[in-house]
Amino acid sequence: AQSVTQPDIHITVSEGASLELRCNYSYGATPYLFWYVQSPGQGLQLLLKYFSGDTLVQGIKGFEAEFKRSQSSFNLRKPSVHWSDAAEYFCAVGAQYSSASKIIFGSGTRLSIRP
Amino acid sequence: KAGVTQTPRYLIKTRGQQVTLSCSPISGHRSVSWYQQTPGQGLQFLFEYFSETQRNKGNFPGRFSGRQFSNSRSEMNVSTLELGDSALYLCASSQDPQLANTGELFFGEGSRLTVL
Numbered sequence: 001a002q003s004v005t006q007p008d009i010h011i012t013v014s015e016g017a018s019l020e021l022r023c024n025y026s027y028g029a030t031p032y033l034f035w036y037v038q039s040p041g042q043g044l045q046l047l048l049k050y051f052s053g054d055t056l057v058q059g060i061k062g063f064e065a066e067f068k069r070s071q072s073s074f075n076l077r078k079p080s081v082h083w084s085d086a087a088e089y090f091c092a093v094g095a096q097y098s099s100a101s102k103i104i105f106g107s108g109t110r111l112s113i114r115p
Numbered sequence: 116k117a118g119v120t121q122t123p124r125y126l127i128k129t130r131g132q133q134v135t136l137s138c139s140p141i142s143g144h145r146s147v148s149w150y151q152q153t154p155g156q157g158l159q160f161l162f163e164y165f166s167e168t169q170r171n172k173g174n175f176p177g178r179f180s181g182r183q184f185s186n187s188r189s190e191m192n193v194s195t196l197e198l199g200d201s202a203l204y205l206c207a208s209s210q211d212p213q214l215a216n217t218g219e220l221f222f223g224e225g226s227r228l229t230v231l
Contacts, residue, residue, distance in 0.1 A: 032218050034218065034219075036222075041224065042224050042225075043119070043121075043205055043207075043222030043223050043224045043225055044158075044205070044207075044220070044222040045222070046219045046220070046221075049218055049219065051218065090157075090158065094218060098218075099146075099163060099170065099171060100146070100148035100160065100163050100171075100207060100209065100220055101148070101160050101163050101170070101171035101172075101173070103160075103220070105157060105158040106157070107157040108157060108158075
């Protein structure tokens with residue numbers, strides 16, 4: 001079955017510390033992978049996406065993610081977090097030319113920042 | 116370019132009532148999708164519209180319905196509200212239903228529905 005797993009429900013890191021949010025997927029076809037961020041009271045905003053090519057992708061707000069096919073993972077990283085990064089982060093997977101109905105979202109990881 | 120606009124942002128209803136939520140997509144986007152977001156279930160796909168036609172529907176009861184107008188604006192309706200319908204309802208738009216080159220969905224800020 002196709003699925004996305006974000007093992008960490010809630011993570012707290014200190015401001016200035018590095019961050020890694022985990023995402024594992026199960027998908028039959030070649031996956032298209034996404035990370036979205038949802039700030040409190042807001043909708044989801046795309047951070048970055050991976051379709052093909054270089055497995056290390058850069059996104060907005062200083063985030064990056066690495067696609068590891070052998071591990072079925074697409075972990076999100078940031079070298080130094082800022083208080084404004086406190087939000088919920090969603091990993092998602094779809095296929096080429098898939099419609100919105102075929103995009104599977106993970107359950108999210110809530111990130112808190114310790115001053 | 117204006118983003119996806121959802122109205123109302125917040126509303127409170129009682130059980131048995133019905134509610135209509137509105138979504139105006141980004142100009143030029145013809146595909147609109149709706150999601151229900153709850154703490155326990157995460158993001159769940161409700162339905163997707165393109166050119167005034169429902170293309171896909173998620174696993175929700177018939178109390179949940181929607182439509183899309185010729186200007187691509189969309190509405191969703193929930194009849195006979197239940198306590199469990201309390202959620203954040205998100206609308207997302209894209210240029211086309213197959214999300215072609217970008218694969219990106221553009222989300223509105225959502226309508227927070229509380230059912231008492």
